[in-house]
Amino acid sequence: MKGLISLIVGIIFSIGLAYSGMTQPHIVRGFLDFFGNWDPRLVGVMGGAILVHGISYYFIKKRTSPLLHTTFHLPTKKDIDSRLIMGALIFGLGWGWAGICPGPGIVSMVTGEPAFFYFIGSMLIGMKTFQILERRKSL
Amino acid sequence: MESVIGGMLIGAAVSIMLLFNGRITGISGIVSGLLDTKTLDKNWRILFLLGLIIGGFVFKLVHPQSFTLISNAKTMDFIIAGFLVGFGTLMGNGCTSGHGVCGISRMSIRSITATVSFIAAGAVSVVLFKLLRGSL
Numbered sequence: 001m002k003g004l005i006s007l008i009v010g011i012i013f014s015i016g017l018a019y020s021g022m023t024q025p026h027i028v029r030g031f032l033d034f035f036g037n038w039d040p041r042l043v044g045v046m047g048g049a050i051l052v053h054g055i056s057y058y059f060i061k062k063r064t065s066p067l068l069h070t071t072f073h074l075p076t077k078k079d080i081d082s083r084l085i086m087g088a089l090i091f092g093l094g095w096g097w098a099g100i101c102p103g104p105g106i107v108s109m110v111t112g113e114p115a116f117f118y119f120i121g122s123m124l125i126g127m128k129t130f131q132i133l134e135r136r137k138s139l
Numbered sequence: 140m141e142s143v144i145g146g147m148l149i150g151a152a153v154s155i156m157l158l159f160n161g162r163i164t165g166i167s168g169i170v171s172g173l174l175d176t177k178t179l180d181k182n183w184r185i186l187f188l189l190g191l192i193i194g195g196f197v198f199k200l201v202h203p204q205s206f207t208l209i210s211n212a213k214t215m216d217f218i219i220a221g222f223l224v225g226f227g228t229l230m231g232n233g234c235t236s237g238h239g240v241c242g243i244s245r246m247s248i249r250s251i252t253a254t255v256s257f258i259a260a261g262a263v264s265v266v267l268f269k270l271l272r273g274s275l
Contacts, residue, residue: 016145
């Protein structure tokens with residue numbers, strides 16, 4: 001049942017991404033192009049998403065547990081460390097360079113366009129690289 | 140208007156995930172969990188990604204214009220960008236979905252900080268790209 005919910009959430013999420021324009025890198029980079037021909041559409045996407053989830057979160061957090069699971073898996077970290085900011089900055093550089101972030105990159109693979117396969121393949125290598133470095137550090 | 144409606148669908152999707160499964164819908168975290176041998180709960184992650192692909196396929200049939208790729212980026216650019224996105228999202232514990240949508244909705248200070256940071260870096264990146272390649 002939890003798997004079915006995940007599948008349905010994935011379907012709704014990808015339709016939302018595509019319909020909102022986030023699967024078109026020029027719309028994403030248009031938003032980041034503050035000193036050029038600025039495109040406000042990403043503000044609408046994030047605003048719409050935060051409006052809906054901000055309200056739903058207010059009600060969901062009153063529950064002691066989710067409907068199909070024993071506990072909520074919410075992030076527990078509260079501190080702002082250099083790792084958070086460095087990571088976000090590195091991500092942002094990559095995001096602006098191609099106009100693609102993980103969700104839209106994966107959804108856009110349905111076009112068969114090689115660019116998205118290069119992007120996602122390389123993204124997985126970047127993730128694995130970080131995981132290996134992390135593991136080495138903790139040993 | 141399409142952007143707001145699409146955004147609301149994204150908000151509804153992450154709300155369903157939290158209400159039923161108690162999970163944050165952060166794409167980078169869901170994907171990286173599959174790369175880590177220590178992760179035990181792989182099923183929901185795989186099914187979520189399968190949902191993304193199915194939704195994309197179906198929506199492309201009815202609305203192919205949503206998948207227009209207009210970019211001056213070359214193959215190498217997509218490879219460089221992908222690596223930075225993969226590395227950076229794990230280092231910073233999240234991407235546009237986990238921090239930008241889920242985190243901000245929870246009013247998380249960490250997520251607000253991360254979102255401001257990646258938007259600022261994205262803006263710098265776009266400026267650099269235009270300098271190097273002439274146009275986006």
